Amino acid sequence: MHTEAAERLVPTPYVVRDAWQETHNVVSLELAPEGDGVLEPCAPGQFNMLWAFGAGEAPISASSVGASGSAVLHTIRQAGNVTRALCAAAPGDVIGLRGPFGRGWPLERARGRDVIVMAGGIGLAPLRPVLEHLETFRDDFGRVTLLYGTRSPEDILFRGELENWRGRFDFDVQVTVDTAVRGWASNVGAVTELLPRAVFEPERSMALLCGPEIMMRFCIQALRGRGVPPEWIHLSMERNMKCAVGLCGHCQWGADFVCKDGPVFPLDRIEGRLSVRER
Amino acid sequence: MGTQKSGTPGRGDGRRVDPPDVPGGAPASLLEPAAVGDLLRILREQGYRTIGPTLQDEAIVYDEIEGLGDLPAGLTDRQQPGEYRIEERSDDALFGYNLGPRSWKQYFFPPSLRLFAARRAGRGFEIEPPDADPPALALIGIRPCEIAGLDVQARVFTGGGHVDPWFAAARERAFLVAVQCAQAAATCFCGSMSTGPRAERGFDLALTELLDEGEHRFLVEPGSARGREVLAVLHPTPAGPAERARAEAATRRAESQLSRSVDGEGLPELLEAALEHPRWAEVAERCLSCANCTMVCPTCFCHTVEEVNDLSGERTERWRRWDSCFSGEHAYIHGGDLRPSTRGRYRQWLTHKFGTWHAQFGSSGCVGCGRCIAWCPVGIDVTEELAALRVGSDRAETAETEEAT
Incomplete structure (x- = not known):
């Protein structure tokens, strides 16, 4: 066959x-x-x-x-x-x-808008191509904010890239850790605590989230609190996957197969089920 | 596609060679019971493996049959929630029962299927040539609800983005000899799912067993050009209005025996709104999370993959195996099981089967065969669970409305 x-x-x-x-x-x-x-x-x-x-x-x-x-x-x-x-x-x-x-980040739709990237832990990896895209096509976008949280300073991914982006005047990069160690003289706490400092126009922004579901739920709360509409908040979801072509059934989440209908979803499509335990 | 034995039936350029036409106008004819044996022989001569009902381990299950003698003549099945028994009939009916635990899905969606094999080569690997194609099968005695089940799975495996090659090839080659139901088990609810007890399409030949007044004959309706060709070889006698009327009476008898039903009206929306209904916790008290319902279900399609390595570690195979949303690893991701409770698993199964399936594949995932009711070891009845969810939800809605006014 x-x-x-x-x-x-x-x-x-x-x-x-x-x-x-x-x-x-x-x-x-x-x-x-x-x-x-x-x-x-x-x-x-x-x-x-x-x-x-x-x-x-x-x-x-x-x-x-x-x-x-x-x-x-x-x-x-x-x-x-x-x-x-x-x-x-x-x-x-x-x-x-x-x-x-799967379906990736809707970068075409983000053109002309402020972009807020919120990542937790290994969740920065699927967002790194977004940041590289923003870097390459910087003029196509408004303000760019990256808020990144990890467990500890030694878990920070892509240090070189982070330092490079933070060195630019047109990238606002903030990093926080759950647990500080000696020598860490920066933010400690949840990634959501970085949001109040970020400058963006909620009505014309696009937020892209990837990290543990609990972290993303709090990010959504904070972003909604700032007035970002749900259709402009996107999440990358994780589920068990065996086939990746929408046949094995493992990644079902409501009517969606995360492998082919996601992994990136707009919040307005999934908001109802995000808070349902064991869905 | 791999190399083929010449003369394998049902082969084509990927399309059905002879799409089934509307059988309404096709003239029905009559066959003696012995002619069913001839039909098996002819189909085998044409290269089909003939699969049909046969008695094994005190259940009527589908397996390879070679002749009339393999059919469970004179037997019937009595079914209730959590109960299945074989009993003797007072006649010699060849198809005088309803459904056993095995659905036909095993032939289109095999319980175990090797996806590929690979051998280490240098620092990498080489993929070995793929397995042979599925055989051409003649399904003898497929019931109307089972044709519907096959259609549901066809939409899953071949109707969306990814086309499963095994399913597509097996389905294209299959020759379907349907048997119209003349009786209904206590677990059947095809009527409310609009899948039976009579099939109007989807078969190559459809038989209705006529058993009244000492008579034992079959009314035969062709449903495709292939079916007509095969039927012509059997030299049937034309059926008159009397035989047609008796076939219709058999269908009406089965209809009148249907004792269960599902109210499908607005069911997907109702289930979506009932995710926190107390009934889920209640049914979870009874459910053993054993996965029997998903194994006997003709439409459940969840599967997992396993890597099977030889002892040297030089060769590996990937096998696709049936899985179930009731299994512990189904929703496992690093760090834990996302659906650890029986409540969550039962809810996933039921809301998928009767709810989200519509959005995914354009129909209900249930065809009303009732197998999940009979083969549930504690006799959980989906029709009863759905009714309970509906009653509670109606109450909740009413309460909200009352508060609002």
Whole structure:
């Protein structure tokens, strides 16, 4: 049954062109198709199913989509067997990849608006392509704000990129941690506490959120409090996924399959179910 | 597609070779019971694997049958919530029962299917050539609600974005010999789901077993060009108005025996509004979260994948296996299970089947076969649960209205 449809379920070999440790439990892999394979472009917010031979697959959002035009970057936190095996990949290794899948961030709709990016922990990875897009097409957007929260200073991802963006006069970048350590002389607390300081016009803003659901729920409250309309708040959701093509049923959330109807959703579509436990 | 045995039936360029036409005008004809055996033989000669009802482990289940003798003649099934029993009939009916625990979905959506195999090669891997295509099946004795179930799954597996190649190929090749229901089990509720007890379309041949007044014959209606061709070989005798009338009477008898129903009016909206209804906690007290309902359901499609490695670690296979929203790993993501309670799982199953399914696939996910009622070990009855949710929700709405006024 060698059909195009079947191929969507069979991984393609991708070479690990580079691999590096981002934090103590997060690794980035730069992946390029093996041989003369062609890279399928991955839009910001889309994800690939990454396969470690013998271990299994995990859905991982792209953390950079245009790094070199021929490679895609994935930033993976070790959470279980599969992600542990993926994080152990070394340059030159080959892993399997299926994708890209899903609907990404609606960057076209954000043109001309103020953009507020709120990320928690590993949630910064799916938003990094957004920030790179904003950087490249800076004039197309209004004010740009990045509010990022992690557990501790040692969990901060993409330090180089963060410092680069913070060095620009047209990016407002704020970082906070749940737990400070000696030497941390910056914000401590929830990421929502950074919002009151951010400057944006709520009526003509777009907010993009990715992080733990509890964090996103509080972000939504804070953003709604500032007057950002729900259709201009977007979230990247996470659910169990096996097939990534809307067949296996695992990622169902209300009438949506997170893998194909998401993972990025506008708040007005999902607001009703966001607060329903075990939905 | 892989290499094929020549002469495999139902092959084409990806489309049905002979789309079923409207059977309304097709003349019905009559066959003797022995001709059903001839039908099996002819279909097997044409390269079909004939699958039909057969008695196994005190239940009538679908499996490969070779001849008339494999059919459970003279038997019937008695069903109640949490109960299924085989009993003897007073006649020699070949199809004198309703439904057993196995639906036809096992042939289109196999319980275990290898998606691919791979072997380590250098620092990477090589994918091994894919498995063979599904066989051409003749489904003998598929019931009207089961044709509807197959249609529901076809919309899931081939109607949306991704087309499942196994399902599409198996469905395209399948030859459907339907049997119109002449009786209803106590668990049946096809009438209210508009899926039975009589099928008007979706089959190649449809049989109605005529058993009155010592007679034992079959009224046959072709539903497709393929069906007509096969029927012609059997040299049936034309059916007269009397036989047609008796076939209609058989359908009416089954209809009159239907004792359960689901009120589908506004059900998706009602369920969406009833997510915190106290009934969910109440049914969770009885539900064992055993997943039987999802296994016997002809439309449930959830599956998982498993990596199967050999001992050397050099070769791996990915298998797709049936899963259930009642299983502990269904909603697991790092850090925990998003749907850990039986209340949450039962609610997911029911609200999906009767509610969100409409938005996803354009119909209810239920065809009223009643298997989930019979095979629930504690006899939970979906029709009763839905009625209870409706009553409570009506009350809640009324209360709100009263407060407002």
